[in-house]
Amino acid sequence: MQIDDKYWDQRVIKRKNRKIISGASKESATYFELLNLLSLMPRDNLSLHQLMNALLNLILQITAMEAGAIYLKDDFSNTMELFVQEGFSQEYLNIMKTITIGRGFSGRAAQIGKVRVSQLRQGDPRFIRPASEREGFQCFICLPFRDDGFFEETLGILNMGSKKDVRLSTDTLSLLRLLSKQIGNKLANYKIFKLAAKRERWAEGLYSIAVEIQSLHDIPKICHVVSEEARLLFEADFCLVTITNKPSVPLTVAPAGCISQETACKLAAVFQENFREDLQAGSIIISGKMITKILNFSELKLEALCVVPVQIATNPCGFIALGYREPKNLTEEKKVLERLSNQLAAAIDNAQLYLRVQQLTAVKERNWIAREMHDSLAQELGAARLEIAKIKNHLENGQENKVFEGLSYLDNILKQTYNEVRQAILDLRIKTGTENIIEIIDTYLKDYSKKTGIALNSSLPSRLVLNPALEVQLVRILQEALTNVRKHSQADKVSVELKIDKGKIILTVKDNGCGFAVDKLPSNAAKFGLTVMQERAQAVGGKLYLSSEPGKGTEVRAEFPH
Known part of the structure; x- marks a missing residue:
């Protein structure tokens, strides 16, 4: 047999055991072979199985035993389970597949952690x-393989039998006692290594799940991702x-693995009805026949079940359950599952x-759009209604010339209103939250210049990543500022600049139009959308600045934190 693993340092072990080994010269060579085997670090069940087989054969050589x-101790119960054997009959193995700690000759040896020897020629009541x-x-x-360090318990036991009357020397018994402790320590190291590797894998898995769900905003989707990833x-x-x-x-029921949606819904209802108070107190672990007895779900054939509550601000809002069809100690899984529960609660x-x-954003956006429509569309339609009333009076008085003048004026109002509505629809169709908002803005500016005939000069960064809320408000402010240029400024040139300067995102819209005296702004300033633009900037922590003089055009500047 060949095991390709690295050796540990043997100097300390040899120094401690030199006196014992020197008194057992015949067994010393085999003993050193055992030390070499023990120095191998098993990293999986296969290498551990190989190592235990080799140890068994060498110890049988030292003791001259035949079988x-x-x-090895079962983590789930108070028993030892058969791991490797040599020389025993199948009848013996059928009876001795399991050893209960504290019961019988072997079980008592496992309990006290001391080597026991029996001569069976005349029977042994133990x-x-x-x-x-x-x-x-x-x-x-x-x-017994006992660890007195980390676990402080017997982690395994070696039973040996001989049909001959074997008499072990004092030195050989001393070697066996020494081996008992050393093998126990090595098994402890193996279990610690396995536990550390498992915890590392769990930590990496928790991080991966957290990264995946932190960007999700759909609760059912979050639950399904957690369910699938946790099962794996x-x-x-x-x-x-x-x-x-x-x-x-139940609002969301997300099953994964060997459980149907129908069974999952039934199981969720059972937990909500029977375990609500228990889950409020903390996590629960159910095993064995208690699962079938309590849950009455025999079709799942479960042997171990761990249920952890999900709480948001100390308020229970659900649970995560793991089910196994084999007996399993879920103490470690429960601790990690509780951390996953906290991640799920945060994501929800x-x-x-x-x-x-x-x-709230949708409500605000509707209010802003309503005000913008009132400032433009409603007023235009109000003017059209007044003009229709005038036309009626002209018809009643037989003033045909004024009727035609009124109809011409009404036609202009309706054309302007149509253009306003069409432009508003186009503005609302701009999609924010895309990979590159700069491309969207650049396309909009080119389309604006083409349709209005106003020469437009733009200065934009090649790429700009913004949060969705800021994107929406920046685009809407830009649209409103350009709408004012088109409707009120009488300008034939406008410049748009978007830049990042000193930790701020700055949007500037400047035209060469008629301008106005800012300190003499009319009371109907809302007509120019200034109030709405200010509110949009403030909604994302920004500020709006306005500068203008009669005959010198107007500049609108919005600044946002970056």
């Missing part, structure tokens, strides 16, 4: 099962994420906040 079996006597063993040895991360048979908006009323809270912001 041996190594058992053996509660007849398997060893049926094998015809005359000598039986139990070698924890290697579970199924994962279920349930979020509620009211007690006992952000999604709800985002939805509320979107709703």
Whole structure:
């Protein structure tokens, strides 16, 4: 057998054990082989299996025993499970697949953590099962692998039997006791390594999930991503994420793995009904027959289940459940799942906040559009209505010339109104939140110049990344400023500059039109959209500046924090 792993430093081990080894010269060579094997660091179950097989064969050589079996502690129960064996009959193995710690000769050795030797020629009442006597063993040895450091428990045990009357020397027994501790320490290192690797993988998985869900704003989508990723991360048979908006009323049920949507909904309802108070107190772990008894879901064939509540500001809003069809100790999984629950709660809270912001933004946007329509469309239509009333009077008085003049004026009003509506529709169609808002603005400016006949000079950065809210308000301010140029300035040239300067995003729109005295701004200034532009700038933490003089044009400058 060949194990391709690195060796650990042997100097400390050799120094501590030199006295014992010197008294057992016959076994010393084999003992050093054992030390070399123990120095190998198993990194997976396959290499551990190979290592234990090699250890078993060498210890059988030292002791001259005929058969041996190594058992390792089951993390889920108080038992030792058969791992590797050599020389035992199948009948023996059928009886001795499992050793209960504290019960029988081997179980007691595992409990106290000391080597036990029995001569079975005349029977031994410490053996509660007849398997060893049926094998015809005359000598039986139990070698527990105990760790007195990190775990402080017996992590495995080696049972050895011989049909010959083997008498072990004091030196050999000393070697076995020494080996017992060293193998226990190595098993502890192996478990620590495996636990550290698992925790590292879990940490990387949690980070990956957090990155994926932090940009999502759809709660069902968030739940499905968490459910799928958590099932893979924890290697579970199924994962279920349930979020509620009211007690006992599931809002989102997201299953993954060996569970259908229908069964998931039933399971969610059972948890909401029977475990609401338990989940308010914290996470719960259910195992074995209790799952079928409590949940009455025998079709899932579960052996282990961990359920962790999801809480937003201490208010329960759902749970995450992991299910396994094999017995499993879920203590470590529960701790990590609780961290994932916190990430899910934060993502849901952000999604709800985002939805509320979107709703408020939509309300504000509707109000701004309503005011803009009142300032332009409503006033134009009001003027048209007054002109129609005048035309009626002219008809009643037989003033045909004035009727035609009124109709011509009315036609101009309707054309202007049509153009206003058409331009407003085009403005609202501009899509923000795209990969490069600069391309959108540049296309809009070219289209504006072409349709209005106003020469436009622009200075734009090649690329600018803004948050969605700022993008919307910047574009709307630009549109309103250019609308004022078209309607009121009588300008034939306009310049648009967008730049980043000293940590600020600055938008400047300047025309060569008639201008006006800012300090003598008429009371109907809202007609020029100035109030709306100011409110839009303030909504995203910006400011609006206006400068103008009669005959010298107008400049509108908006500044936003970057």
